[in-house]
Amino acid sequence: MAEKSSVQSLGYVVIETRDPAKWNDYLANVVGAMPNGKGEDGATRFRLDDRAARFRIMESDTDRFAVAGWEMADEQSFDAMIEQLREAGRDVTNEDANSRDVTALASSTDPAGNRLEIFYSAKTASTAFESPAGVSGFVTGKIGMGHVVYGTLKFQETHDFYLNVMGFGDTDLPEIEAGPPGSPKMGIAFMHAATGRHHSVAVIQIPEPPAGCVHIMVEAKTRADVDAGYERMLAANVPVSATLGQHMNDEVISFYMQTPSGFDLEFGWDGLVVDPATWVPTAHTEVSKWGHEWAWQKAMAEEKAAKEKAD
Template sequence: MGVKALGYVIVESAKMADWDHFMADVVGTMRGEGAPDGSAFYRVDSRPFRFWIRPGAEEKFIAAGYEVADAASLESLKAAVAAAGRPVEDGSAEEAAVRGVAAFFRTSDPAGNGLEFFHGDKRDDVAFVSPVGVEGFVTGDMGMGHAVFAAPNFNETHDFYRNVVGFRDTDIPRFHFSDDPADPGMGMAFMHADNGRHHSIAIGEMPQPPSGCIHLMLEMKTIADVGKCHDRMRAAKVPESATLGRHVNDQTFGFYMQTPGGFDLEIGCDPLVIDPESWVPTAHLQPSEWGHLWAWQKALEEQQGA
């Protein structure tokens, strides 16, 4: 038994008001109750929070929390992670209660990306009500979405997620962003958990960004809600990282925008749902079927046209 799904993320920030505006007024998540003093919970479903934003001196992605089946699975994974030479720290009962889990441990992958693994996830009967009218987010067995991290030591980090943690390969491409035949390209690994989401984690062969994360993804229920969120982004003057488009590998329709923490948030809908047991890994040659013009591409085009 491997990882069930992405359960929650933890972010530290000196821009708590900016995060509140972004999460509630732009993304449309619901403010949660019970966060420790000075921090904030944001929910997208029946879990008390999916985003925990807490005060810090700098903008930093702290951890992605992934769920495993039970206490025995958690102990087995902890032993495997420690045997692989990664640091392991048990969370206290008080820390577990704040997270809404039975137990968890902290660690990091070989590239230094922050991780938590837990079992015993909490749910409640509080109805999700978006402050801006989002119909809802797709979660359930597929978890809150996905996280994408940088891994300059790509092969080592890929091996960790596949052979130590238990994620399985979905799409293993090497993207080339120039016509230079000497361009080595950039390796990517899109990996699925024990659910139908195309990938619950992905890593890219690139330097670590200051934020500690490349992007997170949330799935909305309708194209209309994705479009309305795009309008809210523009109205709030949130930097657009990539225009509307559709990916090749997971078929998600959506866009990317920059969070107050410096990493991106992908908002999408209508993705491919896989059978995690029978899926045969692919290796697509390009990231997007159409659209997804990135901000750096726009800047380069403007520079070349000047």
């Protein structure tokens, strides 16, 4: 029996928005991505490295995370993945590869209804990467541009899909309270692609978010980049979703901020890369080693302080 094809990494994301100008300003001046004109799909492209586009911003009548573009190693693995998707009962459509600056492109959906694209051989830009906000660089290369986290009540079905159809591997499988103490526990599946970023996709056992995903993540090359990014976020009055902190499972030091389309973006540094051949899945029950005060936690603390002051 032939070995199954596996996704290599998260290659790009497509985001829909009613306000492209707001996204353009956010990506260039807060995140620090480099504008790269428009693609054949009409999207405004932004770079994190030598690729022509890691972010594709599409004007739309809605605001949401629209597509995760999953990179395959080569034509053979691309063709094999199409067959795996069809064998799993998923509809697959061949797409115009030029529209995404790649050599071959196909689209499908996961069991939660999230649209996905697979591709191989992405185009590179003709100039060196230079961040408009002064970010020293982003950690990409073979491990991809970062990760995406989805929410769905079809948790087990979606987890099984990424594991058994898309070829991801389990990295961390915790159960964590979904909010204040005493809240119901939710399952989470953090999954690595073939190149080993701690997780390129994760699925959380919650209702599907209206904004299309829970969050996406990009990884800067230095801690100084994270601190400077935090300052840019505050200066631009971007809503803080979680303060600086360090996660238990992937060890990344990061903060979370709201994007113009309503989902969050995690801006981090020094994430764990695992060896897919030897990794044994963990089950962390604590989210962070330190920091990461979430907006709901801050609101609860402020409410408690105000009540105590009134009493």
